[in-house]
Amino acid sequence: MITLTRDQTDPEVVVCRCEEITESEIRAAIQMGAHTNDAVKLQTRAGMGLCQGRTCSSLIAQLIREETGIQYEELPPSRKRIPLRPIELSLFIQDVDD
Amino acid sequence: MSDYAEVTVIGGGAVGSSIAYHLAEQGLEVALVERGGLASGTSGSCQGTIIAQLFKPPLLSYVLESQKLYRQLNERGLDYGHDQTGTFVCFDREEQRAVVEKHARMVRTYGVNVSLYDQDELKAIDPTIGDGILGASVCLDDFITNPIKVAHSLAFAAQKLGAKLHLFSEVTDIEMTKGEISAVITRKGKIKTGCVVVAAGVWSPSITQMIDYSLPVYPQRGQLLVTEPVKRAKIRYIIDIDYLTTAFKPDEVKTSKDPRIQLGVAASLAQTQTGNWLLGSSRDLVGFDRSCTPDTLKWIVKRAMVFLPELGQLSCIRAFAGLRPITDDGMPILGKVEEITDLILATGLHGEGIILAPLWGKLIAELIKKNHTSMPIDLFDPARLQ
Numbered sequence: 244m245i246t247l248t249r250d251q252t253d254p255e256v257v258v259c260r261c262e263e264i265t266e267s268e269i270r271a272a273i274q275m276g277a278h279t280n281d282a283v284k285l286q287t288r289a290g291m292g293l294c295q296g297r298t299c300s301s302l303i304a305q306l307i308r309e310e311t312g313i314q315y316e317e318l319p320p321s322r323k324r325i326p327l328r329p330i331e332l333s334l335f336i337q338d339v340d341d
Numbered sequence: 342m343s344d345y346a347e348v349t350v351i352g353g354g355a356v357g358s359s360i361a362y363h364l365a366e367q368g369l370e371v372a373l374v375e376r377g378g379l380a381s382g383t384s385g386s387c388q389g390t391i392i393a394q395l396f397k398p399p400l401l402s403y404v405l406e407s408q409k410l411y412r413q414l415n416e417r418g419l420d421y422g423h424d425q426t427g428t429f430v431c432f433d434r435e436e437q438r439a440v441v442e443k444h445a446r447m448v449r450t451y452g453v454n455v456s457l458y459d460q461d462e463l464k465a466i467d468p469t470i471g472d473g474i475l476g477a478s479v480c481l482d483d484f485i486t487n488p489i490k491v492a493h494s495l496a497f498a499a500q501k502l503g504a505k506l507h508l509f510s511e512v513t514d515i516e517m518t519k520g521e522i523s524a525v526i527t528r529k530g531k532i533k534t535g536c537v538v539v540a541a542g543v544w545s546p547s548i549t550q551m552i553d554y555s556l557p558v559y560p561q562r563g564q565l566l567v568t569e570p571v572k573r574a575k576i577r578y579i580i581d582i583d584y585l586t587t588a589f590k591p592d593e594v595k596t597s598k599d600p601r602i603q604l605g606v607a608a609s610l611a612q613t614q615t616g617n618w619l620l621g622s623s624r625d626l627v628g629f630d631r632s633c634t635p636d637t638l639k640w641i642v643k644r645a646m647v648f649l650p651e652l653g654q655l656s657c658i659r660a661f662a663g664l665r666p667i668t669d670d671g672m673p674i675l676g677k678v679e680e681i682t683d684l685i686l687a688t689g690l691h692g693e694g695i696i697l698a699p700l701w702g703k704l705i706a707e708l709i710k711k712n713h714t715s716m717p718i719d720l721f722d723p724a725r726l727q
Contacts, residue, residue: 262615275497276378276379276506276508276509277378277508278378278508278509279377279378279509281377281378281381282377282378282379282381282508285378285379285380285381285385285489285493286378286379286489286493288615292658293569293658295658295659324633324659324660324661325633325659325660326657326658326659326660329569329656329657329658330656330657331653331654331655331656331657332566332568332620332642332645332646332652332653332654332655332656332657333642333646333653333654335635335638335639335642335643335657336639336642336643336646336653338639
């Protein structure tokens with residue numbers, strides 16, 4: 244699990260690299276009341292990109308803990324959706340009859 | 342912890358946030374109460390498209406007024422992601438031509454600027470349009486929004502005007518004292534209040550149930566696919582004329598032999614500001630089930646590729662489903678509940694929640710502050726559904 248440590252932290256460090264959302268944007272959203280990964284996602288787009296939160300979700304959880312005290316175990320998991328990884332749309336219609 | 346608010350709005354989506362904003366603008370002390378984060382319900386699982394040209398009276402004039410309010414909010418600097426895409430209502434079967442032309446003539450009489458484009462004119466704008474597309478009714482005044490930003494921008498603007506946001510504060514009870522509402526009880530504490538507005542979408546019935554009011558609002562599922570972000574297209578919002586059937590003619594859907602129509606699928610393809618395409622639309626009644634289903638997704642993609650064949654080459658990064666709050670007569674709900682003093686409903690907006698959010702906020706604020714609204718609301722009276 245990747246973690247941010249104090250000496251690495253820079254408010255402009257990019258946490259969600261797919262959507263290029265910075266630590267300060269995420270901290271601001273948490274301070275404004277976004278207390279779960281999904282709430283942070285809706286407010287900042289962090290977790291909406293190509294990797295769907297694989298890279299950033301544990302980092303966001305860490306920031307939530309730092310800002311609110313809510314522990315990782317107490318956080319509801321973010322909503323998981325298909326597809327498990329990006330798939331070409333044409334694959335969806337392979338067996339549709341006309 | 343005991344808070345106080347003159348008005349407590351339950352539901353932190355686009356409609357609830359708009360209501361909180363308009364009430365705060367009128368100087369009222371407002372609490373906006375939401376069980377999750379802002380837009381965590383239907384407002385966060387929809388397309389955000391603001392189309393007027395597919396409506397007809399009586400809703401058409403309300404849609405046009407709400408569009409006006411959006412433009413005013415945009416000019417005031419509210420960042421809800423206004424994107425002037427226009428709408429292209431396309432058809433692929435010759436028998437639909439008359440339907441498209443008739444509808445275009447009708448909306449023109451209400452001041453909606455629509456033009457009919459033939460296949461050549463469409464191809465001149467975007468050569469990648471499907472060869473089967475025969476023409477379109479185009480309204481360049483229609484636009485799209487980011488519905489998540491609609492809710493967030495209005496809620497935070499309301500907060501700047503003095504409204505209190507209570508997030509992650511699920512309502513567990515509504516307290517009555519001597520037959521009148523006296524407080525809203527949430528997981529995080531009690532809010533003393535004299536007036537409650539229920540704008541909780543499909544969850545509104547579970548709220549009104551707390552004070553024994555049975556609200557006939559039901560969930561209708563809609564599925565959407567999200568693509569990877571790609572280069573900005575020339576035509577960024579395409580809607581299928583079959584949408585008139587799937588959205589507004591439930592009886593025809595029920596008796597249709599077409600498996601696509603049975604699943605309520607009609608293309609609604611919108612490219613967002615960030616370059617992702619949102620591909621829809623679908624409608625089915627499965628209770629509160631928000632899962633995505635292979636059959637519906639297949640039909641959405643297949644239908645989408647009739648209009649924009651090149652979409653097939655894009656990657657899908659996510660599929661999701663939202664629940665539209667629907668009513669038996671197809672009309673939304675706005676008004677006071679006769680039997681319960683100071684209970685006001687603002688829900689049942691079908692697939693028009695994001696479209697009507699600004700207007701619903703304005704009308705509710707007028708109703709509460711002046712007991713008089715700038716547009717007639719009898720049509721939306723909750724009593725008609727009892």
